[in-house]
Amino acid sequence: MRWTxxxxxxxxxxxxxxxxxxxxxxQAATRVCAGCLVRPLCLEWALESGEPEGVWGGMTPGERRRLRQPPRLNQRRQAPVPS
Structure with a gap:
């Protein structure tokens, strides 16, 4: 973590x-990150390491968890469209 x-x-x-x-x-914590030059590196480290606590790269733990979750596919199957 040379960027720290x-x-x-x-x-x-x-x-x-x-x-x-x-x-x-x-809000106060993420304001510190707002103009940080190494913010992308910080967020990348937190996501790759699975850091569960604190603000990293301007994101809270909940925001990082949502970012790591795969997108949900529509649960309902739609009828095929006739060609």
Missing amino acids: GRAACRDTDPELLFPLSWEGQH
Whole structure:
């Protein structure tokens, strides 16, 4: 993780990025990431490593989980269209 020394959050209080409660906290944490030059690398690392906690690459744990989920196919089968 050579990019961490260039991260906008390098001097940020970890409690901001790893809050005990997400209510009202995630906006402040993601603002730190907004202009970060290494944000894509940070998010890539979090997704590849399966990091379950904290804000990484501007995304909360729930947002990263949804990003990793495969898209759902329509559950109902549609009747074939006659040709």
